[in-house]
Every structure is written in C-alpha cells, then in structure tokens.
Amino acid sequence: MADFNFELVSPERLLLSERVTEVVIPATEGEMTVMANHAPTMTTLKPGVVTVKTAAGATNRYVVFGGFADILPTGCTLLAESAVSSDEFDRASLDKRIAAVKAQIDENNHSDEHLTRLEQFLAELTQLNEIVVAA
C-alpha cells in the first residue's frame, strides 16, 4: 500500500515523524481516515484518539487534546495542543482537565456562546474518558 509522511507535533516537541499507510484522526466533524493522496484538507481536532498505522505494519495510538490537521496528498501534519502515546497516558490528567472545565462552567459568568463551547468540550472529554476506559 502507498505510504505517506506523517508528523505529530506538540508545542513542546516533535513527537513522531515517519512513513505511515493510514491515520485515523478525530476531526471536529467526525472521525476521518487519511491515506496517501488525500485531497488537501485542513481541519480542527476534538479531544480523542489518533490511530497510526506505520508502513512497517505497527499500530500506534496517541491521545490528543484538540489541535488541527494539515493534510496534503504527500503528507499529513497534526498540530496537537497536547499529545501523548496511549501507553503513557495518565488517567489523572484527563480527570484534572474535566474537573477544570466543570469548574469553569460553574463560574457562570460566560457569554452563551462561550458556555456552549465549554459544554461541548466537556462532552468530548467525557466521551474520550469512556473510550480510554474501554480500551
């Protein structure tokens, strides 16, 4: 199968840069699978799990919290706000994030639009929590 270059970048460092055949990314509008020669697309991400199939055949999973993806026929770059390999993923940090968002909603001084965004974010985080527990 044709492979392409995939890069996973977090603000702190370049996490991954290698040849892959298939990447499943949690885009805001639903999950999408990127393969070689994908049409150029730019999309935002929601918190979720990125599944990477490398050219060597291994499957790696990473947990990301938001960010965006820049997809070109020749490669795909994922700029994640924070990304960790699912093996190293720490449940406590997710719980902390959920608690922080809940606290923000409880502050109750937000505009409606902002509140909706926060609630959506909370829903996405909770969903991610379930996925991780199931895995």
Next chain:
Amino acid sequence: MPSLKDLKNRIASVKATQKITKAMKMVAAAKLRRAQEAAEAARPYSQRMSAVLSNIAQAVGGDADAPLLMTGTGKDQTHLLVVCTAERGLCGGFNGQIARFARDHVRKLLAQGKTVKIICVGKKGFDILRREFASLIIDRVDLREVKKIGFENADVIGKKIISLFEKSEFDVCTLFYSEFKSVISQVPTALQLIPAAVPEGVSADTGAIYEYEPDAGEILSDLIPRNISVQVFRALLENVAGEMGAKMSAMDNATRNAGEMINKLTLNYNRQRQAQITKELIEIISGAEAL
C-alpha cells in the same frame, strides 16, 4: 592598615564567594543547554503554525467576518503590555534591560494620552515596574514554582489575554520579552499579539487548494487564540534561555573578579608578612648589637 589575620579572613571569604559563583556558572551552563534544546524542540510547531496561519489568512482574505483578534477593534486607545522577565536575579542586566525597554514604551504611550495596562510575568519585572506604574499593573503571573516551562503555563497566560480582550478591556496587546541571540547577547523585543500580524510568505506549499472542515473562518478563529498561546510559549522559552545565558556570563565575570581580588589580597598579605619578618629580624639584630 588591616592586620595579617584580617587579610587572611578576607582571602578566605572571597575564595568562598568565588566557589559559589563558579558553581552557579556551571549550573547556568547546564540549564542553558536544556533551555536551548527546549526552544529547539518547540520550533517545528510554531513554524507550521505560522505556515498554516498565513495559508488560511490568504484564503479568508479581507473577509468581513475575519475574527476580531486578527483585525483588532479598530481603535488603539487602550494598550495591554505583557512584560515577561525572569523570576530570579543574579543574571546581569537581563531583567533590567527588559523592564527599561517596557518602561520607555509605557512612558511613550502615556505621553500620547493612551491608557496602559500591564501584566507582569515573572517577579523581577514586577518589582521594577511596580515602583513607577503600580496603578497600571492589573495582573501578574508567578512562575516561580515552575521547574520547566510547559505549554500549559503559556496557555494560561494566552487564555487570560484573550478573555480580557473578549471583555474589551484593551485594544492592542504587545508582548515584551528578550530575544535570545547568543549566550552573550539578548535583545529586548516587543511583539504585537493583538491585532495579530499575520506572517506572510512563509507558506511552502502554495498552489494546493484546501478543503476546510469546518469552514476557513471558523478554523481561523480557532487558530488565532492558539497562536497567541504559542507566541507566549516561544517568548517564555526564549526568556529562559536568555536568562541562563545572561546568568552564565554574569557569573563568569564574578568568578574572574573574585580571582583578581584574591591575587591582590594575597600579594598584600605576603608583602605584610615579609615586612613583619624583616621588622623582627632588625629588632633581634639591633638587640644583639647593643650587648
């Protein structure tokens, strides 16, 4: 004239100081390397970020619904200055340099009749600016407890700036930090965050027509707040590297000065000791002659 014992004590104390400054220099050198590595590692993200940003900005073009964060409020009455300095001193003129640069800027703005608000990141800048502009400082961020600056620290500051902007607390936001040129040279720099100056001509992959999901405007309004946090993060990293560089050269100077001082004191000490021996000899000889 200090006695021999006094001189001895002084030499011992200067030697102790020299040991401390030498150790501090070594620590700063190790930390500098780490800070440089961190700055290096953060580079790919900010590079891609600006490439993507300029791509989208071109796609959106002069659209009326471009986010306010990019276009600004159209006024420039109230200025928010985010001044990033170090948490600790003993690093030469590093903190003073940034604070002075920011102070001149504040004075200029005040002279033009603008309203100025200041957020201080780091204790040292706060201490310096407080003397003159205590009433203008609206907030301060303390990073003293932070061992290694992560993106979360920058994100907190970024979110703070954005929420102030959404409450229309200011029109223009400028970030003050020290650009790390080399170990011996750090240049205080002002960077305008809001309205965001969109980087131009960095897009390497022009020609590709992107599909946007959701639409370009929405991605842009998601990207720009992120970009602010990234800029703050970069500034903080540069600051840490700069601080360590400045500390290293300051401590190097201190060590050298202590060395010179020890040489001078030792010379003095030996001279006095010799004088004393001569004096004693003369006393003995003249005593013997008198007999």
